[in-house]
Amino acid sequence: MGPLRTLYIDMNSFFASVEQQLNPSIRGRPVAITAMENEKGCCVAASYEAKAFGVKTGTSVPEARQLCPGIVFLPSRHRLYVRFNLRVAAVLDRHAELERIRSVDEFQIVLSGEETEIDSARALVARLKDAVAQEVGECLRFSAGMGPNHLLAKIAGKLEKPNGCQHLDRGNMPDRIAHLALDDLPGISRSMRERLERAGVRDIVSLCRLDPRHARAIWRSVEGERFVRALQGEPIPLVKTQRGGFGNSKVLAPEFRAPAEAYLVSRWLIEKAAARLRRDGRVAGSFALHLSPMGRFPWARSIRCAPTQDTLEFMRINRALWRRAWPEIRGGRLAAIGVHLGDVDYLTSRTGDLLLPVAPAERTQGERASAAADFINQRFGQGTIRFGVNRPHPGFFERG
Known part of the structure; x- marks a missing residue:
């Protein structure tokens, strides 16, 4: 058995890529997905062609138009993206062991047997990329991350975009991510970064070398210990959350x-x-x-x-x-x-x-x-019966 246990898949510019797949005329062009169909809205997603001009999530429509005069604005269609999410999930599950759909554009796959070795895991990623392109659409690409647990796999998946493939394990940690800021890591907010810095932890290397018991005290929760142990390469599983x-x-x-x-x-x-x-x-x-x-x-x-x-x-x-x-x-x-x-x-x-x-x-x-x-x-159909007078306000999650 090799060191890898989890493959994390992060679809690249998923919303914009879906739109480009359905509309060949906008392929290769800068595209931004907006939540509101007016000049007061902002971008909720952007294609890599738009990102090259500085357009990103949260950029206002007027600013995006100024940064990229030829940009194409499209209203978000979340239901459509969910349907494509399920199509991608079906492909991944046929070719690998899909463990969890993490979000509308993120997936987690279990690695076992030969695929826990780096070369075999990379070969699996190549097969999955080809399968998604052929069975869902050539515009749908993803970056892959591999690691001994879900945290390191997710961090690895963010290291090379678009269409990348990276791994993290005890053999290349923490040097491989030493260039990142503390709050570049998933789960480290600005306030948590400030709390870590007050405790003398000011960089990734220091965080990775932190005693897990000290991390529990800094976080004021067992989640701090779990986080650091995962960074150190231990096989820490995801904890099932309870709905609040x-x-x-x-x-x-x-x-x-x-x-x-x-x-x-x-x-x-x-x-x-x-x-x-x-x-x-x-x-x-x-x-x-x-x-x-x-x-x-x-x-x-x-x-x-x-x-x-x-x-x-x-x-x-x-x-x-x-x-x-x-x-x-x-x-x-x-x-x-x-x-x-x-x-x-x-x-x-x-x-x-x-x-x-x-x-x-x-x-x-x-x-x-x-x-x-x-x-x-x-x-x-929704709205056939209503509980009195209301005003439907369809938006991001109702379109498509």
Whole structure:
């Protein structure tokens, strides 16, 4: 057995590449994907031809146009990209052992047998590149990283872009990544970098040589120890996370920024979040509302409630929170809003309530009505049944 256990695949400029695959006329041209179809939006993705001019994620549309006069702007179509994600995943799974889809453009593959050796792993990457190009599209390329665990494989996958292939293990660590800044590593935020620097850890080499027990103290969590042990090449597996809640947020288009309009959008967001909550068999014990007034400090409040999956109950709490916020936002404009259903647990774990009355794990009348609405909407189309007046605000995740 060789030193490698994980192959990490990072699709190159995935959104823009999908668009170029579907539209040959924009292949080889600078392309930017935008979240909003106006001059006030920003780029959420860019092709490598656009990146060569300095266009990157977060670049505003006017700035991108100035940097690259011939750039092509396209609205994001997330559902389309998800479909291509699944097509790529199917190809990878036929040719290798796909362990996990990490995101819409990232995949994790298990290496075993001969493929734990560097030469065999590189040969596998070459076969996967050919398979994706032939079975999904020639514009779809990826960079690959290999390592003894998911962290080193992911870092290796970022070292050579586009269309690269690199590996990290105890044989070339930490020298191979010594040129990186601390916050170039996944999981190291600016605040964590500052915390590390206060502890005397100012570069990658120092971090890699850190005693894992000291890392636990710096992180104030066992995750610090896990992180450093992974950097040192130990086979640290990913920990399965528990879902903390269901939420939706929206950067508002200009026509939705008046508080009265934004309130109706919040109702639409609640319908979507509550439907996902029920689809996952969960109940939520709290509801939070987040408002971002333009030119003012953000406003956020939450209310605890009996664990429920009743859309109308969340609507009632939402209305109460908007009433609290109204004196501070009336007459202004909102840049963004968000709702969050928190303190989640499974419906099967909920105890009964003699006052309702409802038996353990049994749905209330309102929850049964909500579930019936889900069934009808799934069969006849979203929005067939609504829980009162709302304002749909389709955007990044609804297109395609």
